Amino acid sequence: MSAPAAPLPDLRRLCVHTITTKPWAVETAAARFAAAGVGGITVWRDALAGRDIPATGRLLRDQGLAVVSLCRGGFFPGKTVEERARAIDDNRRAVAEAHALGAPLVVLVCGAVPGLPLEESRRQILDGIAAVLPDCEAAGVRLAIEPLHPMYADSRSAVNTLAQANDMVEALRSPHVGVAVDVYHLWWDPALETEIARCGRLGALAAFHVCDWRTPTVDLLNDRGLMGEGCIPLRRIRGWVEAAGFRGFNEVEIFSHRLWAGDQDEFLGSIVRAYREHV
């Protein structure tokens, strides 16, 4: 077992997702993140609504922020051919938006449909990703399969362990397909350390997302904790990810009605402190 990672020396590898500070428009978030010394930003597609996307990408870089990824594509499974074709079209748009924004990566919440057998959803996900790969190659944009917590297997993702995501990477055999490791989804998995190492050997470790798991958790979607508020061994998992060769950003992705309801400047200050103390 690897030792926990050492504390991070600075904020250069800290990335914050726009949805983490959802009350802020992307322009506000960019200015505040940059002023706080945050190194990178991951942009959710809703934050781009009505914007000139290339101009928004320039604005972010002009603040000194790295544009780490675009969230999110996916949701490939459907009960009809038409639904699945629409999903593929939407993922093509996501790749084009990432290219326009200057983001090298699109994170995939792969999708699931209640009542559709999970193995059928998994087949449709593989087919959907394969259909989008030519766009990825042309645009120079990579996809990251994000395995989601098993509590989302009904309607959000039929990919619920890192082993499954690694299997899909092996099946797809493309440098344009990687994996996003999110501690919230995966911390409980007894195979996590070995599958992170395998992901590294596959050259597929494309993103690392952090937050925390609160006890009790009162909402399945929007009660994530700030790092340090919960039970996830963040520094140990970062140690595993780095031992597997990862040198990218530590991305703070928190969905929380509680934290969105507070002052976002104070929240950003707490994120920076929590990053230094717990990530």
Place this chain on the structure above:
Amino acid sequence: MSAPAAPLPDLRRLCVHTITTKPWAVETAAARFAAAGVGGITVWRDALAGRDIPATGRLLRDQGLAVVSLCRGGFFPGKTVEERARAIDDNRRAVAEAHALGAPLVVLVCGAVPGLPLEESRRQILDGIAAVLPDCEAAGVRLAIEPLHPMYADSRSAVNTLAQANDMVEALRSPHVGVAVDVYHLWWDPALETEIARCGRLGALAAFHVCDWRTPTVDLLNDRGLMGEGCIPLRRIRGWVEAAGFRGFNEVEIFSHRLWAGDQDEFLGSIVRAYREHV
């Protein structure tokens, strides 16, 4: 992949947990279950509070009900030696209560403590079960390790997959240790079919619990669905369990604020209909 099981011909293998109709006292539940033709009852320990346990066991059998199991023991991990010793004492009491009631099985929610590393909790669970085994042998009572959904890994169980439970059965090497397979906890697992088969080969398939997963699920603990209200492929999973040699009861274990708030006689009628149509 096995074919889905055929519909069940009658209610003889239907067991209902006392907590499923929580508003009813155990005496009321027993009378109503028996009148509805239900074959078995699993008793939760809170339902025995203040009762003469052997007399309650006789009352259940006098109604024609099989006493299927006692819920629940477990919660072995603790941050101190004293906490762990208290947990072992409580599990010894659970075994004695099962013996007094005439229940052949105690179901274990194995436990977890926020902030205690999961692998440490797992070690403490193995040690705790081993400490209780002499009582099981003396009383002729078996323990069933119930792997819990990963969303309970923070504070309820560090055993979150059937593979882990099977590994523990192999490590403990005792005929007094088996596994409870609950579809709510395990339906999402891509290894479920193969691990059910392995559990059968180990001779460890001790209990089978059914309910359903609703979309959306609005509460992590108490929003389980009646069979047919959700997305779990119940009949396929029962087919796997039976292909692995299981011939025991199909136990309906539902925690639901919504269903507890309604008329419990109507609810029991719905359980019987749902059992015939969906299990």
